[in-house]
Amino acid sequence: MAERVEEVSNKQVILRDYVSGFPKESDFELRTSKIRLNAAQGSKSVVVKNLYLSCDPYMRNRMRNSIGSFTPGSPITGYGVARVIGSEHPNVKIGDLVWGTTGWEEYSLITEPETLFKIEHTDVPLSYYTGILGMPGMTAYGGFYEVGSPKEGEYVFVSAASGAVGQLVGQFAKLKNCYVVGSAGSKEKVDLLKDKFGFDEAFNYKEEPDLDKALKRCLPDGIDIYFENVGGKMLDMVLLNMRLHGRIPVCGMSSQYNLEEREGAHNLFCLITKRIRMEGFTAFDYYPMYPKYLDMVLPLIREGKITYVEDIAEGLENAPAALIGLFSGRNIGKQVVLVARE
Amino acid sequence: MAERVEEVSNKQVILRDYVSGFPKESDFELRTSKIRLNAAQGSKSVVVKNLYLSCDPYMRNRMRNSIGSFTPGSPITGYGVARVIGSEHPNVKIGDLVWGTTGWEEYSLITEPETLFKIEHTDVPLSYYTGILGMPGMTAYGGFYEVGSPKEGEYVFVSAASGAVGQLVGQFAKLKNCYVVGSAGSKEKVDLLKDKFGFDEAFNYKEEPDLDKALKRCLPDGIDIYFENVGGKMLDMVLLNMRLHGRIPVCGMSSQYNLEEREGAHNLFCLITKRIRMEGFTAFDYYPMYPKYLDMVLPLIREGKITYVEDIAEGLENAPAALIGLFSGRNIGKQVVLVARE
Numbered sequence: 001m002a003e004r005v006e007e008v009s010n011k012q013v014i015l016r017d018y019v020s021g022f023p024k025e026s027d028f029e030l031r032t033s034k035i036r037l038n039a040a041q042g043s044k045s046v047v048v049k050n051l052y053l054s055c056d057p058y059m060r061n062r063m064r065n066s067i068g069s070f071t072p073g074s075p076i077t078g079y080g081v082a083r084v085i086g087s088e089h090p091n092v093k094i095g096d097l098v099w100g101t102t103g104w105e106e107y108s109l110i111t112e113p114e115t116l117f118k119i120e121h122t123d124v125p126l127s128y129y130t131g132i133l134g135m136p137g138m139t140a141y142g143g144f145y146e147v148g149s150p151k152e153g154e155y156v157f158v159s160a161a162s163g164a165v166g167q168l169v170g171q172f173a174k175l176k177n178c179y180v181v182g183s184a185g186s187k188e189k190v191d192l193l194k195d196k197f198g199f200d201e202a203f204n205y206k207e208e209p210d211l212d213k214a215l216k217r218c219l220p221d222g223i224d225i226y227f228e229n230v231g232g233k234m235l236d237m238v239l240l241n242m243r244l245h246g247r248i249p250v251c252g253m254s255s256q257y258n259l260e261e262r263e264g265a266h267n268l269f270c271l272i273t274k275r276i277r278m279e280g281f282t283a284f285d286y287y288p289m290y291p292k293y294l295d296m297v298l299p300l301i302r303e304g305k306i307t308y309v310e311d312i313a314e315g316l317e318n319a320p321a322a323l324i325g326l327f328s329g330r331n332i333g334k335q336v337v338l339v340a341r342e
Numbered sequence: 343m344a345e346r347v348e349e350v351s352n353k354q355v356i357l358r359d360y361v362s363g364f365p366k367e368s369d370f371e372l373r374t375s376k377i378r379l380n381a382a383q384g385s386k387s388v389v390v391k392n393l394y395l396s397c398d399p400y401m402r403n404r405m406r407n408s409i410g411s412f413t414p415g416s417p418i419t420g421y422g423v424a425r426v427i428g429s430e431h432p433n434v435k436i437g438d439l440v441w442g443t444t445g446w447e448e449y450s451l452i453t454e455p456e457t458l459f460k461i462e463h464t465d466v467p468l469s470y471y472t473g474i475l476g477m478p479g480m481t482a483y484g485g486f487y488e489v490g491s492p493k494e495g496e497y498v499f500v501s502a503a504s505g506a507v508g509q510l511v512g513q514f515a516k517l518k519n520c521y522v523v524g525s526a527g528s529k530e531k532v533d534l535l536k537d538k539f540g541f542d543e544a545f546n547y548k549e550e551p552d553l554d555k556a557l558k559r560c561l562p563d564g565i566d567i568y569f570e571n572v573g574g575k576m577l578d579m580v581l582l583n584m585r586l587h588g589r590i591p592v593c594g595m596s597s598q599y600n601l602e603e604r605e606g607a608h609n610l611f612c613l614i615t616k617r618i619r620m621e622g623f624t625a626f627d628y629y630p631m632y633p634k635y636l637d638m639v640l641p642l643i644r645e646g647k648i649t650y651v652e653d654i655a656e657g658l659e660n661a662p663a664a665l666i667g668l669f670s671g672r673n674i675g676k677q678v679v680l681v682a683r684e
Contacts, residue, residue: 264606271622278620280613
């Protein structure tokens with residue numbers, strides 16, 4: 001009997017061309033293509049129905065013409081939550097919920113399903129697997145606990161603090177009895193930091209004519225751990241305010257992503273005088289610790305000891321605007337795109 | 343019976359005023375003062391006769407008007423080797439040889455002799471206690487072994503490689519079976535690196551129009567450990583050439599010391615993509631390991647397995663020129679000033 005091949009229309013978000021400067025909605029287009037819902041026999045591939053897509057700052061660098069960039073003319077890719085609807089892989093079953101790298105489209109053929117994480121816990125919002133229970137969660141976990149080596153009572157500063165990662169770092173730091181200060185780009189975000197995430201202090205960097213003064217006001221005794229999300233001027237001013245043997249987990253430098261020429265860091269000499277350790281990392285490095293992380297964080301979510309704010313855009317047609325909104329700070333909390341309710 | 347007080351003339355090197363830009367000989371003056379050769383009874387102080395003074399790049403920062411600066415109108419201070427000629431301290435005896443912080447003068451009153459290290463081994467040149475057996479030695483030791491965490495066979499790059507610290511780092515790295523490349527500022531120094539210190543490769547940074555290309559030529563597989571002595575453009579180009587999980591012990595940034603406005607580091611984003619650890623340190627942090635270091639390094643010196651090149655200026659009157667020569671790279675090897683043969 002011949003294989004039954006079901007082909008359906010597939011809405012996709014296409015990158016038109018490499019982007020310089022701030023990305024615009026017109027750098028993307030929506031296209032409707034077709035896709036077979038069965039993976040080819042013997043291919044070890046799977047076909048998924050995408051439910052949630054994740055908008056992450058690192059995606060800006062993939063819009064540039066460099067290693068690992070998106071392919072102009074093709075749908076972009078990123079983290080997402082999806083339901084398996086076709087499988088030729090022995091370890092993946094139809095009906096499984098997964099998170100991992102998928103396409104910005106309604107349905108995706110995934111040729112390396114080994115890279116997907118199977119979702120076992122569905123008593124929490126599925127969208128969390130693009131955030132607190134996904135890559136941003138592992139970023140905050142690895143960066144704060146492993147790279148940051150926090151000690152009780154230390155002074156912690158987080159930039160982009162209301163974002164997907166920052167809001168978690170701040171809450172992890174509070175759970176560790178640290179004094180936590182965050183910066184963000186609007187009054188609404190600053191209020192969120194203090195009222196919802198329990199930051200001890202917060203400031204709107206756009207309203208501070210002198211970041212050095214803002215840091216000294218909020219952290220008069222200096223900073224033990226700076227969780228670096230933004231780079232640029234903020235990093236330079238933080239270096240002046242670090243304490244002896246401070247640590248700077250370098251997670252991102254989002255202030256630099258849309259610049260053709262990066263700003264320089266001028267105060268690196270502070271690394272010597274204060275014996276600072278500055279260390280870059282990515283979530284991937286900590287993926288082997290994911291089960292351990294879930295054991296820690298799931299009870300905290302269930303008991304309401306940790307909270308997670310998402311900004312959910314509905315529909316693939318709104319995905320480009322949601323993605324580029326990240327770079328002007330339009331989102332409040334983790335930016336997600338809902339592609340389909342099941 | 344009244345205390346016998348012997349007062350002698352004391353030639354001193356005075357900083358006239360704070361220095362901006364490149365220091366000049368005229369920023370210093372020689373003055374002859376008087377000093378009592380007895381420490382005041384009950385003072386716990388000692389009086390020393392200075393034998394060797396150490397010229398070190400960090401001293402440039404002390405010529406600036408900032409915390410820890412020299413006092414204009416007074417003799418400058420630094421590391422030196424000296425003989426104790428008067429002591430009111432129970433643990434320091436007349437005749438002891440010591441190294442530590444002393445004045446740039448013939449005789450110094452030292453009010454905190456606890457900071458001095460007693461010299462126990464005199465079968466090696468005494469001047470070595472300003473270099474391989476003193477602060478620069480501990481800098482190379484702590485920076486390379488502790489901060490750098492070297493593994494056999496790794497690729498190591500050292501800037502200012504023929505200097506007081508760099509020549510040691512290169513030799514330590516060779517003893518660890520690393521592949522070692524150094525940069526220096528003249529053909530003579532580059533030859534020294536290859537012929538005397540056993541560097542696998544070396545280049546004259548002043549003759550390289552493109553430092554990125556020079557690094558790629560000498561280290562086509564990239565750099566695991568960059569021992570950072572110079573900062574500026576070199577750091578930026580090294581960042582592009584670091585390997586995954588590379589380490590950058592930050593010892594100094596001498597290219598920046600004479601600039602009123604520091605150059606920026608523009609390639610810090612590489613910290614993330616390559617998971618680089620960049621960590622500042624100073625020798626002081628490792629002084630508790632000094633006995634362990636001596637146990638390691640003294641046999642290496644005695645067996646000729648490690649060598650140390652010094653550039654010795656004779657006489658206090660030549661001390662200012664020797665010191666400022668550091669900042670134009672005039673010295674070949676560790677710059678020392680011989681104040682007195684005993």
